[in-house]
Amino acid sequence: MKLTGENIIEVENLVKRFGSFTAVDNISFQVRKGEVFGFLGANGAGKTTAIKMLIGLWSPTSGKANVAGFNLFTEAEQIRKNIGYMAQRFSLYEDLTVIENIQFYGGIYGLRKNILKERAEELISELGMESFRKELIKNIPLGWKQKLALSVAMIHKPKIVFLDEPTSGVDPITRRQFWDLIYNAAEKGTTVFVTTHYMDESEYCDRVSIMVDGRIEALDTPVQLKKQFNAESMDEVFLKLARPTEVSSKQ
Amino acid sequence: MNERVIATNITKSFRSTKALDDVSFSVNEGELFGFIGPDGAGKSTLFRILTTVMNADSGDALVDGFHLKDEIAIRSRVGYMPGKFSLYPDLSVQENLEFFAKVFGTTVQENYSIIKEIYVQLEPFKDRRAGKLSGGMKQKLALCCALIHKPRVLFLDEPTTGVDPVSRREFWEMLGRLKQSGLTILVSTPYMDEASRCDRVALIQKGKILDIDPPGVITKKFPLHVIAVKSDNMQKLRKDILKVEDAESVYGFGEFLHITMKKENSSTEKIESLLKQQGHQHIEVKIIEAGIEDCFMHLMEHNKN
CATH class of the missing domain: 3.40.50.300 (P-loop containing nucleotide triphosphate hydrolases)
Incomplete structure (x- = not known):
């Protein structure tokens, strides 16, 4: 497989097996540069396993994949340097201050001291967080935490940022503000790869894939998916895909 | 009881x-x-x-x-x-x-x-x-x-x-x-x-x-009109919608934006013609019933002070 340059993620026949269990079953898809790509699926459908492979944490059983221009099998280290990752629960250290968190993550991503110092200041003023600078994370409001967590995940200016349920449990206003941040990132050219259980949020994605039992059963724009499944909403699309038997037979 | x-x-x-x-x-x-x-x-x-x-x-x-x-x-x-x-x-x-x-x-x-x-x-x-x-x-x-x-x-x-x-x-x-x-x-x-x-x-x-x-009573009590809006260009719509006068809030709701307005001020025609002027196509503007999420956000904003 050749990297065309248009696609920031290219996956072909990717498989991950744990013993006799196939968690990711031969998936193929592409994500375009600058796209907001929604990665949906029921619990246990294989999303997390797929993401862990794409960010270079777990090695696939078989298949091909390029992420951010690097081969997943031979250049996982390079991939990790060129992507950002934000998990919902442990992305910031509660007992470190705002500035300490920024410095810590910048260090992990290998930013040099002088660059990091500059970037940290830039980031704090961009976010308007000057007054929180020396505040412990556990003392700042959730909305700010989310903003900071996303910015920190992108402090090394990655080509792609992976967001794993970034808005879970967040109040409805903060949740929407977070999507504004996602759009900002995408406008600046960062590709956003995001998972969510909020089906209204899937509407905000350029394209959405839906995993069922380890396979990608659908992939398209929200508008096309609704057409394809003759559904009013993405919620209905999801329901039809994730529990097809229930909808058709009402057993 | x-x-x-x-x-x-x-x-x-x-x-x-x-x-x-x-x-x-x-x-x-x-x-x-x-x-x-x-x-x-x-x-x-x-x-x-x-x-x-x-x-x-x-x-x-x-x-x-x-x-x-x-x-x-x-x-x-x-x-x-x-x-x-x-x-x-x-x-x-x-x-x-x-x-x-x-x-x-x-x-x-x-x-x-x-x-x-x-x-x-x-x-x-x-x-x-x-x-x-x-x-x-x-x-x-x-x-x-x-x-x-x-x-x-x-x-x-x-x-x-x-x-x-x-x-x-x-x-x-x-x-x-x-x-x-x-x-x-x-x-x-x-x-x-x-x-x-x-x-x-x-x-x-x-x-x-x-x-x-x-829940049905909470949504009925909602004091404003909720107007759902969409067009062919949602990115641009997010910006243009801010030009609507008298809007109390604008939030994304799936494929629509929800604008809230005082009932006496709300006019779907006015919004539609404004969006046409801005070059939008496939415009949909409709007054809808508030959902719990509309209500929650409204209450959140009014409890800030």
Whole structure:
């Protein structure tokens, strides 16, 4: 497989097996540069396993994949340097201050001291967080935490940022503000790869894939998916895909 | 009406943070009552206090007729499923269930009818260690363990958080059937769309109850018009919509934007012609009924001050 340059993620026949269990079953898809790509699926459908492979944490059983221009099998280290990752629960250290968190993550991503110092200041003023600078994370409001967590995940200016349920449990206003941040990132050219259980949020994605039992059963724009499944909403699309038997037979 | 839970002026602080600020409400017998609010709203603290796992700083409650200080009486009358999985991971499914039955001085056989519908789905795995179950199965087991002593009031703390929409739906269908048996159920959730499954809900944010009513009443009370708007260019629409005069708020709602406006000011024609001027096509503008999420955001903004 050749990297065309248009696609920031290219996956072909990717498989991950744990013993006799196939968690990711031969998936193929592409994500375009600058796209907001929604990665949906029921619990246990294989999303997390797929993401862990794409960010270079777990090695696939078989298949091909390029992420951010690097081969997943031979250049996982390079991939990790060129992507950002934000998990919902442990992305910031509660007992470190705002500035300490920024410095810590910048260090992990290998930013040099002088660059990091500059970037940290830039980031704090961009976010308007000057007054929180020396505040412990556990003392700042959730909305700010989310903003900071996303910015920190992108402090090394990655080509792609992976967001794993970034808005879970967040109040409805903060949740929407977070999507504004996602759009900002995408406008600046960062590709956003995001998972969510909020089906209204899937509407905000350029394209959405839906995993069922380890396979990608659908992939398209929200508008096309609704057409394809003759559904009013993405919620209905999801329901039809994730529990097809229930909808058709009402057993 | 027979009230199973009556909470009066419950307040609880953790250092400088007020987790619960003068919370009062009551839940009727056989009611499915939802606490809807984001993380940090105080839902878990409230449930811990009502199940006597934690003490309030001030205020009191009657739970099935007993004051909070009657810990032993209350504990035998309530079932509590905490947000975090808290069964014994090294015990099997069956052992967990037997353990919880024994602690409350009963047996699985005696109350099997209550859990039967849920437990049949677990039965094929009854010898598996609880820690090795899938998320959905763990949840079902936790529910069985919370029910096995035949409680009069069931507390479920965020049973559907992080759960996909289809499994969430199944869980609520299960709760609906449990309710049929007359059980009083208090459930908390951050998902606004789940409000419609409850008889009544309390919208809760930063330790304060913003409103309590049946979900249909809360949405009917919404004082503004909600206007749903979409066009062929949603990115541009997000910016152009800010030019609409008299808009109180603009928020994304799936494929639409929702604008709220005072009823006397709202005009779908005006919005439509403005968007046409801005070059939008396939414009859709319609006044719709407010949803719980519209209401929640409205209440949040009006409680800021």
